Amino acid sequence: MGKVVAEISLSLDGYVAGPNPTLEKPLGEGGDQLHEWAFRLKSWREPHGLSGGETGLDDELVAENLRANGAVVMGRRMFSGGEGPWEDDANAGGWWGDEPPFHMPVFVVTHHPREPLVRGGTTFTFVTDGVASAIEEARAAAAEKDVLVGGGANAIDQCLEAGWVDELQLHLVPVLLGDGVRLFDGVGLEPPRFELTRVLDSPLVTHLRYRVVK
Amino acid sequence: MGKVVAEISLSLDGYVAGPNPTLEKPLGEGGDQLHEWAFRLKSWREPHGLSGGETGLDDELVAENLRANGAVVMGRRMFSGGEGPWEDDANAGGWWGDEPPFHMPVFVVTHHPREPLVRGGTTFTFVTDGVASAIEEARAAAAEKDVLVGGGANAIDQCLEAGWVDELQLHLVPVLLGDGVRLFDGVGLEPPRFELTRVLDSPLVTHLRYRVVK
Numbered sequence: 001m002g003k004v005v006a007e008i009s010l011s012l013d014g015y016v017a018g019p020n021p022t023l024e025k026p027l028g029e030g031g032d033q034l035h036e037w038a039f040r041l042k043s044w045r046e047p048h049g050l051s052g053g054e055t056g057l058d059d060e061l062v063a064e065n066l067r068a069n070g071a072v073v074m075g076r077r078m079f080s081g082g083e084g085p086w087e088d089d090a091n092a093g094g095w096w097g098d099e100p101p102f103h104m105p106v107f108v109v110t111h112h113p114r115e116p117l118v119r120g121g122t123t124f125t126f127v128t129d130g131v132a133s134a135i136e137e138a139r140a141a142a143a144e145k146d147v148l149v150g151g152g153a154n155a156i157d158q159c160l161e162a163g164w165v166d167e168l169q170l171h172l173v174p175v176l177l178g179d180g181v182r183l184f185d186g187v188g189l190e191p192p193r194f195e196l197t198r199v200l201d202s203p204l205v206t207h208l209r210y211r212v213v214k
Numbered sequence: 215m216g217k218v219v220a221e222i223s224l225s226l227d228g229y230v231a232g233p234n235p236t237l238e239k240p241l242g243e244g245g246d247q248l249h250e251w252a253f254r255l256k257s258w259r260e261p262h263g264l265s266g267g268e269t270g271l272d273d274e275l276v277a278e279n280l281r282a283n284g285a286v287v288m289g290r291r292m293f294s295g296g297e298g299p300w301e302d303d304a305n306a307g308g309w310w311g312d313e314p315p316f317h318m319p320v321f322v323v324t325h326h327p328r329e330p331l332v333r334g335g336t337t338f339t340f341v342t343d344g345v346a347s348a349i350e351e352a353r354a355a356a357a358e359k360d361v362l363v364g365g366g367a368n369a370i371d372q373c374l375e376a377g378w379v380d381e382l383q384l385h386l387v388p389v390l391l392g393d394g395v396r397l398f399d400g401v402g403l404e405p406p407r408f409e410l411t412r413v414l415d416s417p418l419v420t421h422l423r424y425r426v427v428k
Contacts, residue, residue, distance in 0.1 A: 012384075012398065012408065013228060013396075013397070013398035013401070014227060014228035014396075014398075170226075172422075174407070174408035174409065174410055174424055175405070175407065175408070176398055176401055176405035176406070178398075178401065178402070178403070178405060182227075182228075183227070184226065184227035184228075184390055184392075187227070187390055187392065188392070189392070191389070191390035191392060192390070193388070193389065194226065194388035194389070195388065195417070196388055196415055196417070196420060199413055199415045199420060201410055201413045203409070203410065206410060206413060206422065208386075208420065210388055
């Protein structure tokens with residue numbers, strides 16, 4: 001069985017999105033800066049249907065993660081891009097558009113029951129009975145591969161708190177957002193312990209990989 | 215002229231001290247975990263008057279920094295160990311005791327005027343007209359060497375905001391404190407940009423060194 005891997009880009013002051021996220025700007029003010037290191041990569045552009053892009057260390061790391069993952073778990077906001085009409089619109093595909101980049105089963109944790117949504121090579125399944133169920137369904141779908149908990153902060157925090165995460169990958173970006181959505185908020189009274197297993201650094205980002213000690 | 219270097223240990227969730235700091239526990243609940251990587255080192259124990267200690271990568275880094283620094287700037291709480299009677303007691307040496315580990319001039323930013331205090335090889339000078347003055351006095355005292363802004367968060371944040379910091383060194387410790395004193399709180403609307411210049415990792419801590427882009 002594969003691992004459960006939580007992976008997210010983090011600012012130096014601990015935010016995974018800036019303040020005031022909207023449908024048009026789901027990462028909030030300044031939040032795009034957290035992903036600029038990825039936007040330019042071949043391995044990021046390809047699944048988004050874009051040609052070209054940089055290769056090198058960051059690119060290899062993203063490609064390696066994509067190969068390792070067999071299913072994705074995400075929160076409702078990461079699917080819908082914020083509070084808004086889309087989440088109740090059965091025709092809407094969230095902010096991922098008609099060709100979502102995942103190309104593997106995605107399990108969305110939400111309170112809104114909804115039929116599975118197929119867009120391009122990605123099927124979104126909506127799980128209404130909590131993160132534990134989403135993880136379980138994703139594990140079954142991923143088989144031998146890893147389950148990626150891709151965000152938002154809330155979904156990752158819940159999984160960390162419940163002890164489901166085997167590995168945490170932080171992409172630490174040297175910017176300050178000043179406000180926004182924090183990772184690790186409310187990870188409770190008995191927080192997990194982490195053991196660094198790998199550091200890779202490139203000019204734009206430091207990739208920190210931790211094993212979660214259970 | 216040397217650089218102005220801000221250096222501090224940071225938890226994965228962005229805290230430099232835990233909640234409820236007191237005179238007896240100036241790093242707050244759980245805050246000692248941020249410094250455990252240092253406590254065991256030869257280069258940390260020696261200036262604290264303790265024998266023995268580990269050598270290796272972490273130790274070399276601490277020794278390198280100690281050699282580079284010619285003066286220290288710190289906030290009032292880092293001097294006094296929290297709000298309390300000591301800060302108004304002209305005889306008290308703060309929580310650093312009779313043999314403070316610095317062995318170089320220390321400039322304490324405070325609102326309480328006070329004569330310089332000599333303890334062992336360390337002179338504490340109390341600067342009442344702001345961080346800018348403390349930096350200036352420390353620069354003069356350090357001559358060709360670096361000025362260390364050693365904390366707390368408040369002193370570092372003020373120096374970052376004012377653009378006085380040339381280099382930021384974070385010792386990122388993979389623990390979650392859940393609450394406490396955050397670094398970067400209130401670093402304002404035009405935050406500095408950082409450029410990673412070195413990463414060193416050891417089992418207990420990741421040392422991140424950033425150049426502040428002016």
